[in-house]
Amino acid sequence: MAERTLKRLSAYSGSCMILTTKHAKSIAIAPPFWSRLEASILEYVADTDQLGTFSGEVERSGSALDCARRKCEWALEKLGDKVDYALASEGSFGPHPFLPYLPCDEEILYFIDRKRGFHLHLSQLSEQTNYNMTQVQSWEALLAFARTAQFPSHGLIVRPNDRATQEPVFKGIQSKNELEAAYEVSRLYSEQGTIWVETDMRAKFNPTRMQVIGQLADRLADRLSCLCPSCHTPGWGKVGSEKGLPCRRCGYETELTKYEIDGCVLCTYRTIRGRPDGLTQADPGYCPVCNP
Numbered sequence: 001m002a003e004r005t006l007k008r009l010s011a012y013s014g015s016c017m018i019l020t021t022k023h024a025k026s027i028a029i030a031p032p033f034w035s036r037l038e039a040s041i042l043e044y045v046a047d048t049d050q051l052g053t054f055s056g057e058v059e060r061s062g063s064a065l066d067c068a069r070r071k072c073e074w075a076l077e078k079l080g081d082k083v084d085y086a087l088a089s090e091g092s093f094g095p096h097p098f099l100p101y102l103p104c105d106e107e108i109l110y111f112i113d114r115k116r117g118f119h120l121h122l123s124q125l126s127e128q129t130n131y132n133m134t135q136v137q138s139w140e141a142l143l144a145f146a147r148t149a150q151f152p153s154h155g156l157i158v159r160p161n162d163r164a165t166q167e168p169v170f171k172g173i174q175s176k177n178e179l180e181a182a183y184e185v186s187r188l189y190s191e192q193g194t195i196w197v198e199t200d201m202r203a204k205f206n207p208t209r210m211q212v213i214g215q216l217a218d219r220l221a222d223r224l225s226c227l228c229p230s231c232h233t234p235g236w237g238k239v240g241s242e243k244g245l246p247c248r249r250c251g252y253e254t255e256l257t258k259y260e261i262d263g264c265v266l267c268t269y270r271t272i273r274g275r276p277d278g279l280t281q282a283d284p285g286y287c288p289v290c291n292p
């Protein structure tokens with residue numbers, strides 16, 4: 001890969017980046033930023049719930065990407081000119097876009113370098129998640145759900161199911177005692193005695209999600225360690241790809257990726273490189289002429 005020939009010198013060595021989070025995400029983000037960039041992460045604990053919650057009390061306005069960007073801008077605004085670098089992450093959970101029966105976690109990590117004047121974000125789609133929800137009518141059914149949700153290492157949210165306000169809500173439940181208390185109270189508040197239970201997806205209560213954020217943080221730190229060969233701005237890496245891998249038999253340009261495009265976050269310098277798997281010709285099976 002062309003990337004290997006690039007100079008890897010951390011432009012962020014010794015610097016401090018502000019991470020806007022309410023849920024201790026530096027646990028996952030700080031280690032790769034330290035080991036790859038020698039940059040330290042300082043948490044800015046803000047009430048990001050104002051931008052939307054997973055459990056639906058506050059609807060998220062705009063996309064997950066907007067939300068992640070706003071968290072970064074928030075820190076830069078509130079903390080003033082001394083802060084040059086801001087980071088924030090945002091997750092979305094739901095059915096996999098191609099395999100709808102499979103729940104998945106899509107994480108976005110957003111970075112703003114105010115000093116150099118660029119934004120960079122990466123995302124990661126992972127099937128590695130315990131994301132789930134259901135309604136139950138017995139303690140046994142609740143326990144069965146809890147087991148599949150990796151409770152108690154992973155937190156749960158419990159509330160009455162059939163009351164208009166659906167309150168009270170018990171969040172971040174991480175012990176059997178708390179679960180039992182939440183179950184009893186929710187049952188009292190529910191006319192049908194039905195309880196709503198869901199996995200708590202906030203990073204602090206969800207080690208699996210924390211791990212996915214860590215993998216993404218590692219990719220972002222790696223990307224920030226790559227400098228543009230032309231202007232030396234950090235963040236050099238893949239910005240696109242071009243279709244048209246030629247068919248091995250007839251040469252027709254198929255829909256498969258022909259090459260990948262690397263680019264700079266600041267200047268217009270671009271380079272192309274071959275596919276990561278080294279393929280230069282497509283199997284005729286993918287060709288609309290040979291295999292219509």
Ligand SMILES: [Zn+2]
Pocket residue numbers: 228229230231232233264265266267268269
């Ligand atoms: Zn450049």
Ligand SMILES: [Zn+2]
Pocket residue numbers: 247248249250251252284287288289290291
């Ligand atoms: Zn062909």
